[in-house]
Amino acid sequence: MWEAQININEVCEIRAKTTVYLGVGAIKKISDICAALKAKGISKVIVITGKSSYVKSGAWDYTLKAFEENNIEHVLYTEITPNPTVDQVDTATKMALEFGAQAVIAIGGGSPIDAAKSVAILMEYKDKTARELYEYKFTPDKAVPIVAVNLTHGTGTEVDRFAVVSIPEKEYKPAIAYDCIYPLYSIDDPALMTSLPAEQTVYVSVDALNHVIEAATTKVATPYSILLAQETVRLVAKYLPVAINNPNDLTARYYLLYASLIAGIAFDNGMLHYTHALEHPLSAVKPELAHGLGLALLVPAVVKQIYPASAKVLADILSPIVGGLTGSPDEGDKAFNGLRDWLSSLGIKPGLKNIGFSESDVEKLTELSFNTPSLGMLLGLAPVEANRESVRAIYLNSL
Known part of the structure; x- marks a missing residue:
C-alpha cells in the first residue's frame, strides 16, 4: 500500500481551521509556534495538562526550551483528570487570570485539550463560570489563542471545535462546539505516544x-x-x-x-x-x-x-x-x-x-x-x- 512510501520523519502541515504539524519530530515545531505567539505580542501563557504524561512523553522538555528561547513566561496547571470537571476548569482559569496569561497551551490527550479550550473561553468571559458555559447559560464567540500538543491518537480535539467537561453533582457530561475554540496550532508527533x-x-x-x-x-x-x-x-x-x-x-x-x-x-x-x-x-x-x-x-x-x-x-x-x-x-x-x-x-x-x-x-x-x-x-x-x-x-x- 502507498503508506510505505510516506516518510514519517518529514513533518508536514495539514491545514484545516487549525494548522497541524504531523510527523515524527513535530514537537520541535513548538519553538516556531512560540515565536509566532511572541510576534502576536503574547509573552505569558498558561499550560494545561495532567499529572505526569507531559513529562513522561518528552513533550515538556521541548516546550520549556521553546519558552526560554522566546522569553515566554508560563504558569503550569497539572490537575486535569480523565473526564475533567468544571471545577478544574474554573481553578485553572483563576490561575491564568491572576498570572496575566494571554494564551493557553494544552499538553495531553482529550481531557487536557478540552479543559484548555474551556479555559480559553473563560479567560475572555471573566464574569462567567465553567458551569454556566456547559449549561449553555451564554454563547461565546471569542477565546484566547489555543495551542494543542496532542499525546493520544483518539479524540481529534486538536483539530476540531468541540470540548467536553463534566458537571459532577448533576452527573452531566455535556459537549460544546464553538468556532472560537479551534486551536491555532496543534502538534501531532507519534514519537510522543510510544509510552x-x-x-x-x-x-x-x-x-x-x-x-x-x-x-x-x-x-x-x-x-x-x-x-x-x-x-x-x-x-x-x-x-x-x-x-x-x-x-x-x-x-x-x-x-x-x-x-x-x-x-x-x-x-x-x-x-x-x-x-x-x-x-x-x-x-x-x-x-x-x-x-x-x-x-x-x-x-x-x-x-x-x-x-x-x-x-x-x-x-x-x-x-x-x-x-x-x-x-x-x-x-x-x-x-x-x-x-x-x-x-x-x-x-x-x-x-x-x-x-x-x-x-x-x-x-x-x-x-x-x-x-x-x-x-x-x-x-x-x-x-x-x-x-x-x-x-x-x-x-x-x-x-
Missing part, C-alpha cells in the same frame, strides 16, 4: 473509530465525512494490532494518529449521534470509566439499531473489520456480532455489566442521555428516530 499502555492505545483508537461510524451515518453526513470514515477504519484495522504488539512502531503510531486526526475532521463536519450521546452518561456516572471503553461497549448495539437506515454506508466503511456485509438492511445482527468479535480480539470484553452497570441503571442512563445539555441535539441527528424506547434498547443490548 501509551496497550489498553489505552486500544481505547483511544476505538474512540476515533466511533467518531467516523457516527459521522458517516448522521442526518447531516456528507460524501466528505463518509470518505474520511472509510480511510479511518482501514487505517485503524491495519495499524492498531501492530501498535499493540510493538508500542514503539512509529509507522503504526503515525497512521493511528493520522486516522484520529481525520476522524476529528469527519465529525467536525458530519457530527455525532447515538454512541457518544449514550456514552457520556456512562462516564459521567462513573468518571473512572475510559471514554473509549464505554464507546466500545455500546457501538455494536448502536450499529444494530441504525443498520436498516444506513446499511450501504456501514457495510462499506466497516468492511476492514467486519467481513461479508453486503449492505442489505437485514444484516444488523451480523454487524453487531462482527463488531463484538473484532473488539474482543483487541481484548475488550463485551457487556456493560462487566464495568458495573445493570438493568436497574438503564432508566437513569436513558434520562441522562436526554436531559444532559447538548446530548439531545446529538440524538436528534441519528439516522433512525432517537426516543426513550430506542435508547433503552441500545443500553439493554449492551449489557
Whole structure:
C-alpha cells in the first residue's frame, strides 16, 4: 500500500481551521509556534495538562526550551483528570487570570485539550463560570489563542471545535462546539505516544473509530465525512494490532494518529449521534470509566439499531473489520456480532455489566442521555428516530 512510501520523519502541515504539524519530530515545531505567539505580542501563557504524561512523553522538555528561547513566561496547571470537571476548569482559569496569561497551551490527550479550550473561553468571559458555559447559560464567540500538543491518537480535539467537561453533582457530561475554540496550532508527533499502555492505545483508537461510524451515518453526513470514515477504519484495522504488539512502531503510531486526526475532521463536519450521546452518561456516572471503553461497549448495539437506515454506508466503511456485509438492511445482527468479535480480539470484553452497570441503571442512563445539555441535539441527528424506547434498547443490548 502507498503508506510505505510516506516518510514519517518529514513533518508536514495539514491545514484545516487549525494548522497541524504531523510527523515524527513535530514537537520541535513548538519553538516556531512560540515565536509566532511572541510576534502576536503574547509573552505569558498558561499550560494545561495532567499529572505526569507531559513529562513522561518528552513533550515538556521541548516546550520549556521553546519558552526560554522566546522569553515566554508560563504558569503550569497539572490537575486535569480523565473526564475533567468544571471545577478544574474554573481553578485553572483563576490561575491564568491572576498570572496575566494571554494564551493557553494544552499538553495531553482529550481531557487536557478540552479543559484548555474551556479555559480559553473563560479567560475572555471573566464574569462567567465553567458551569454556566456547559449549561449553555451564554454563547461565546471569542477565546484566547489555543495551542494543542496532542499525546493520544483518539479524540481529534486538536483539530476540531468541540470540548467536553463534566458537571459532577448533576452527573452531566455535556459537549460544546464553538468556532472560537479551534486551536491555532496543534502538534501531532507519534514519537510522543510510544509510552501509551496497550489498553489505552486500544481505547483511544476505538474512540476515533466511533467518531467516523457516527459521522458517516448522521442526518447531516456528507460524501466528505463518509470518505474520511472509510480511510479511518482501514487505517485503524491495519495499524492498531501492530501498535499493540510493538508500542514503539512509529509507522503504526503515525497512521493511528493520522486516522484520529481525520476522524476529528469527519465529525467536525458530519457530527455525532447515538454512541457518544449514550456514552457520556456512562462516564459521567462513573468518571473512572475510559471514554473509549464505554464507546466500545455500546457501538455494536448502536450499529444494530441504525443498520436498516444506513446499511450501504456501514457495510462499506466497516468492511476492514467486519467481513461479508453486503449492505442489505437485514444484516444488523451480523454487524453487531462482527463488531463484538473484532473488539474482543483487541481484548475488550463485551457487556456493560462487566464495568458495573445493570438493568436497574438503564432508566437513569436513558434520562441522562436526554436531559444532559447538548446530548439531545446529538440524538436528534441519528439516522433512525432517537426516543426513550430506542435508547433503552441500545443500553439493554449492551449489557
